[in-house]
Amino acid sequence: MSTMQRFSVFLVVALLTGCQGLGGQDPLGRSPEPLPRECEWPRDGDVSREDWLRATIAALEARGFTIRNTEVELGVVSAERTTRLPGLGAVDRPWFGFSSLWGGFGSGSGVGLGFGTHxxxxxxxxxxxxxxxxxxxxxxxxxxxxxxPSGYVVDARADNHGDFCRELNESIAAHLRTGVGREGNP
Structure with a gap:
């Protein structure tokens, strides 16, 4: 093997090793952040689990969440809320292409074409x-x-905030006080 070939092999190995060393941490490999203390509270034992779940569902629906699943035996309510983020799609979206505008007899017409945009x-x-x-x-x-819009996940993270949990706790308690969630009440 010539000196030039050895140098080329060494350079390729060095570049690949360097790229491997520059990789970020595995987001699934890191330990989860602890829950804020407001996101865990004692449950009043005088209220039945069914009534408590009904009040929780009412509190979540009042905040715009859609209930996806409930399990009375386990005491679980799963919910989801989707919010449109207008304007965020324009960030880091280069516009490639051309545009022309021409007019005739006092009126204008336009033509535009974009590549790699939506x-x-x-x-x-x-x-x-x-x-x-x-x-x-x-x-x-x-x-x-x-x-x-193309289905690519831009950001994903735990979103446990003490303020949110405290407000949810207060909303559930208010629903229980007013009777919403009690059996026989809507």
């Missing part, structure tokens, strides 16, 4: 949450993803 559609934020109620404790976990 027409219409904004990214969507999808929030998913689970509320789990044991006999003594309530625990809320929430995550959020931003998905562009």
């Amino acid at each position: 027409f219409g559609g904004d990214p969507m934020q999808v929030e998913r949450l689970s509320v789990v109620s044991s006999d003594t404790t309530v625990r809320v976990t929430r995550d959020s993803s931003v998905i562009d």
